[in-house]
Amino acid sequence: MSKESCSGNCASCASNCEERKSESLFEPTGEFNDIKHIVAVVSGKGGVGKSAVTSTLAAELCRRGYKVGILDADITGPSIPKAFGITSRAMQNDTGILPAETKNGIKIISVNMMLSDLEQPVVWRGPVIAGLVKQFWQDVVWGDLDYLLIDCPPGTGDVPLTIFQTIRLDGIIMVTSPQDLVSLIVKKALNMAKMMNINIIGVIENMSYIVCPDCGKRINAFGESGTVYEDFSVKLLGKLPIDPDLAVMMDNGAVEHYESELLSEAVSEMESL
Numbered sequence: 432m433s434k435e436s437c438s439g440n441c442a443s444c445a446s447n448c449e450e451r452k453s454e455s456l457f458e459p460t461g462e463f464n465d466i467k468h469i470v471a472v473v474s475g476k477g478g479v480g481k482s483a484v485t486s487t488l489a490a491e492l493c494r495r496g497y498k499v500g501i502l503d504a505d506i507t508g509p510s511i512p513k514a515f516g517i518t519s520r521a522m523q524n525d526t527g528i529l530p531a532e533t534k535n536g537i538k539i540i541s542v543n544m545m546l547s548d549l550e551q552p553v554v555w556r557g558p559v560i561a562g563l564v565k566q567f568w569q570d571v572v573w574g575d576l577d578y579l580l581i582d583c584p585p586g587t588g589d590v591p592l593t594i595f596q597t598i599r600l601d602g603i604i605m606v607t608s609p610q611d612l613v614s615l616i617v618k619k620a621l622n623m624a625k626m627m628n629i630n631i632i633g634v635i636e637n638m639s640y641i642v643c644p645d646c647g648k649r650i651n652a653f654g655e656s657g658t659v660y661e662d663f664s665v666k667l668l669g670k671l672p673i674d675p676d677l678a679v680m681m682d683n684g685a686v687e688h689y690e691s692e693l694l695s696e697a698v699s700e701m702e703s704l
Contacts, residue, residue: 458565458597461527464573466500468704470580470632471594474606475620476613477585480637481606482510483677485582486686488604491694492701493535493687497577500530502567503541504594505584506560507553512543516684521545527572535687540571557589564590568598578701587623595627601704602630604668604697607659608638614657621663632700633666634659641673668697 460466472485485501492499503511512518515533521544522529530538542563543549553560573579581598584590594600603624607617624631639656640649652673660667671693680689 456596457599458569460568461570461572463526464571464576466573466576466579468578468601468701469598470578470701470704471504471583471591471598471600471603472580472606473583473591473603473620473624474585475587475616475618475623476607477508479606479608479613479617480671481505481585482514482582483681483686484604484606484635484637484671485580486511486514486681487677487689487691487694488697488701489537489578489580490535490687490689491691491698492578493537494690495698495702498536498575500538500573500576500579501540502564502571502579502581503539503543504564504567504581504590506542506555506563506590508584509541509543510681511539511582512541513684514681514686515539517541517544519544527570528566530571530573533687537687538573538576540567561589561593564593565597587619591620591623595624595629600629602632604632605634605659605665606637607634607657608636609651609653609655609657611654611657614659617659618662621659621665625663631663631665632704633668633697634663635668635697636660636670638673639670666700668700669693669695 472481474481489499489501501511503509517531517539519531530540532538542553581594605621607613636656638653641652642649677689680686
C-alpha cells in the first residue's frame with residue numbers, strides 16, 4: 432500500500448506492507464497457557480461445514496492422545512457447544528475464564544456458553560465481535576494444550592482479520608465444497624491468507640459426495656469436485672462425504688464418537704507442524 436493511501440491503522444488493513452512487517456501485531460495468550468500448535472479452520476463461504484470439520488479433527492486428535500482445545504470464533508453463529516453436548520455456562524475465577532471440558536477432555540469456549548437464552552441473537556458490530564475473540568485468546572485459561580483449533584466464521588472480515596493479525600497461527604485448513612460458486616468465494620479467503628503470509632496447511636473438500644445406502648454408489652450431489660486446491664497449489668487433505676451419521680451425532684452432542692479414516696491425512700499434516 433502506498434504511503435499516500437495508508438490510514439496508519441494497521442488493525443483495519445490486510446496489506447502486508449513494509450510498515451506492517453516492522454511491527455508485529457501478534458498478542459500473547461494468558462500467562463497460565465502453554466499452547467504448542469494453533470490451527471484455524473476457515474472458509475470464505477458459509478454452510479460448507481467448518482464447525483463439523485473442526486469438531487471431527489479435534490475428536491480425532493484427542494483419540495490420538497493429544498490435549499486439544501477449540502476456540503469457537505463464530506460469534507454470531509456458534510455451534511461447537513451443541514456438537515459436543517456442552518450445556519454449562521462459562522465460569523470465571525481469579526485466573527481468568529474457564530473453558531468447558533467434554534467427556535474426553537477437549538476444552539471449549541464459545542459465546543453460547545455466556546448466553547442465558549441459546550436462541551438469543553448476538554447483534555453486535557464487527558469490532559465488538561473481534562474484541563470477544565481476542566478475549567477468548569487472552570483471558571481463557573487453556574492451560575497446557577498440544578493443539579488449539581479456531582473455528583472461524585465465514586468471510587474475510589473483522590474476525591478472520593483479527594485472528595490472522597493477532598494470533599501466531601501455525602497454519603489454516605481451508606474448507607470448501609464442490610460447487611463453483613463456493614470455490615469462487617473460497618478463493619477470496621485463500622488470497623487473503625496468501626496476502627498475509629499465513630501458512631495454508633491444505634484444503635478439505637466437504638460434502639464431496641454421498642454414498643447410496645443400498646448399492647454403495649457415490650453420487651456427486653453438488654457436482655464434480657472442484658479444483659481450488661490445484662489452482663492455489665495447496666495440498667488436498669481429503670474429500671469428505673455427506674454423512675447422515677455425523678449430522679445425527681452433532682445434533683445429539685455426540686460428535687466425539689464420530690470416526691473417519693478420511694480425516695487421517697489432515698491430522699497427519701497437523702502432527703507434522
